[in-house]
Amino acid sequence: MKKRIFASILLSSIILTTVAAPSIAVADTYDQKISQKDQEISNLVDQQASTQSQIDTLEGQVDTINAKRTKAIAEQNVLAEESKQLKQEIADLEVRIEKRTETMKNQARDVQVNGQDTSFVDAVLNADSLSDAVSRVQAVNTFIKANNSLIEQQKKDKEAVKAKELENSEKIETYQKYQVQLDNQKKDLEVKQAELSVLKTNLAIQQATKEDEKQALVKQKAEAEAEQQRILKEQAAEAAAKQAAEQEVKAAEARQQNAQANANTTTSAANTVVTESSSTTTSSSSASNNASNSTNTSTPSNTNNNNTNTNTNTNTNTNTNTNPVIDTSNTYPVGQCTWFVKNRASWVGNRWGNANQWPSSARANGFRVDNSPEVGSVVVFLNGAQFSNSYYGHVGYVISVANGVITIEEGNYAGLSYNVRQITTEGTVFIHQN
Known part of the structure; x- marks a missing residue:
């Protein structure tokens, strides 16, 4: 019996150990995977912080480019205004040159029409007197100086026009360079903005992917644990069934032993009653014979002996019936x-x-x-x-x-x-x- 109990306890221990081990192993596996995903998410968060720092730097560079662009636009406006003024000055010079040219043409035409000679020799020879000659020479000289002045002014104005044209060309070239610089800066700005968008999008996608993978693992873990709980219940039920079977065997053995003990007790009691009855009968017969041989015994004496025997049998039966009897009555459905x-x-x-x-x-x-x-x-x-x-x-x-x-x-x-x-x-x- 002790060996059977020990074997049952050992069997239950083995079953429980077998049931618990897979549960721990599976839980550890999913916990490790979830921990790995947490580490990956943590790394992404760190990368996101580093990328955000780079984004902040890029945004600072973008602000600088915007400031330069604003300044370039302002310089462009100044150049446009200066170019406009230069064009107006060139137009004014061209008008003055045109007027001087027209004046010189008129003077030459007047000399030809009036027949006036503008040379010094002709002025002296045609003079009426010395004073007239001097006057003529002075007039010719004044005319020549005026023409020379006009010619000199014409020359200076033309040089000024050329200088203004050169200055205008240089400023136009500078404006074009600024325009190219603005275009390049605009392209750089667009590239930087595209890089920022790509970085932000990649970070968002990676983080969302890792979060989804983690949630999937958590769900798989829950499903695995639920499945293992089901297996645990089934194995526990099997273990309990084995234990119940052993208990039933023990109970059957106990009932058999009790039944055997009760049977032995009943047989012993019956033998005792028979022995006592035989002994009493023998004693009564002996007493009767002795009484018959020695003394005449009346019927009441025999009756009294019979009563005594009867009482003895009754008491013996009563004592025998006090032995415990198992009540097997049970009206409930078996099992x-x-x-x-x-x-x-x-x-x-x-x-x-x-x-x-x-x-x-x-x-x-x-x-x-x-x-x-x-x-x-x-x-x-x-x-x-x-x-x-x-x-x-x-x-x-x-x-x-x-x-x-x-x-x-x-x-x-x-x-x-x-x-x-x-x-x-x-x-x-x-x-x-x-």
Whole structure:
């Protein structure tokens, strides 16, 4: 018997170890994967912070480019205004040159029409007197100087026009260079903005991808744990079935031993009664014979002896009937939880109905029903409480109550004919023998 119990305990330990190991291994595997994803997400966050720093630098460069562009636009406006003024000055010079040219043409035309000679020789020869000659020479000189002045001014104005044209060309060239610079700066700005957009988009995509992968792992972990819980329940049920089978074997052996002991006791008692009856009969016969030989004994004496024998037999039978007799009456369906508890607690009444009807039946029969668990009391699980049947309920037998932990024996639980487990008081009442 001890070897069988030890083997059962060892088997249960092996089963529990086998059940627990895969659960721990799978949980560790998913935890490692989730931890790896957290590390990857953390690295992405660090990269995002570094990239954001680069983005801030690029934005500063963009601001600088915008400032230069603004300045270039302002210089462009100044050049445009100066170019406009230069064009106006050139136009004014051209007008003045045109006027001087027209004046010189008019003077030449006037000399030809009036027949005036503008040379010094002709002026002297044609003079009427010396004073007239001097006057003529002075007039010619004045005319020549005026023409020379006009020619000199014409020359200077033409040089000024050329200088203005050169200056205008140079400023136009400078304006064109500024325009090229503005175009290049604009292209740089567009490139920088495109890089910023790509960086931000890549970071957002990578972070979203890693978050999705993490959520997928979390979901897979939950599904794996749920599956393992199911496997754990199945394996626990198998272990409990094996334990119940062993308990049933033990109970059968105990019942067989009790039946054998009772049979032996009954046989011994019957033998005792027969021996005593034979002894009494022999003594009575001997007494009668002696009485007949020595003294005439009256009938009442014989009757009295018979009464004595009768009383002796009656007392002996009464003592024999006081031996314990097992009550095998159980009106509940064999194999059900109610049948199991009735066999475990013989004081439970028959025909109390389904498990959920036991509290009212027990009260009607004078038993105490409350919410306080005690060793030897019957626990009743109301409909659906702690995995009980939602229609019939369930009952069990309390075998220990220690530090708030209630341990019960029960039958027909999870398909097992015998089961031991720990419960709470949730959804339960307790029936007490007294």
